[in-house]
Amino acid sequence: MQPIGIIHSPFKNLPEMPIQPRGAALREGKVEVFAEFAAGLRDLDGFSHIYLLYLFHMAQRTEMTVIPFMDTAARGVFATRSPLRPNHIGLSIVELAGVAGRILTIRGVDVLDGTPLLDIKPYIAAFDEVHASRSGWMQASREEVSAMRSDDRFVD
């Protein structure tokens, strides 16, 4: 695995960072794709939303159970979006506001500034749209998610 770029965000440290894109809907960030991969961005501007796969580069350890930000009980790590998973890969869906050369402007960025990017995939409703889902322990509303900020529980 090699980074294909860097995510630039307004969030320089964890306590100010939203825990998910929903908490950062109005915050813009930039994705800088390295020059050698720039040709792969062709036609991406036709999509309104993209998946970013990235490295949780501040998380070093792995835990099989974690207490998520939106909960008070320990949950299996695969039932959470915690960084402390065996492969430290993060996934966010963000709005693609613009493409200029190899710089993407994104809205709803919820990662630390300087996060190494692994992949960009288009969100395609015909593939990805989910109806009538059930979210287990995660019963917080969109508003509660938006208000929540990170802390240092998943670092080191």
Place this chain on the structure above:
Amino acid sequence: MQPIGIIHSPFKNLPEMPIQPRGAALREGKVEVFAEFAAGLRDLDGFSHIYLLYLFHMAQRTEMTVIPFMDTAARGVFATRSPLRPNHIGLSIVELAGVAGRILTIRGVDVLDGTPLLDIKPYIAAFDEVHASRSGWMQASREEVSAMRSDDRFVD
């Protein structure tokens, strides 16, 4: 990056394989999570849908432009879900039909039998739901996606 398990599917070779979970809505598969990671599955059964991150283990090469299954023009690889991306990571949203120990039963599996699993994440509507998205070149309907089958264009 280390596999945390193996995806078992009905698809032993590419020509019979759906190109996306939508094409396999009724096909069941199993996810076998290795014993050392089984504790991480706690509480996952409360979720109706999960993301699987996996290795496109049959794709060796990288291309910056590809002709996707649902199109006839070359597109930037990051504007497609093609396996020929720099980091060969695949992403699928599948329905979680059951959890028995460290074996998950999933519906809508669209990967080759024996695919190495990298991560499982819960689909959480409050984080992930997208409204009013625009899908660029990808104008096929759900029905057209469901009918499409793979071929060997992305192998070797």
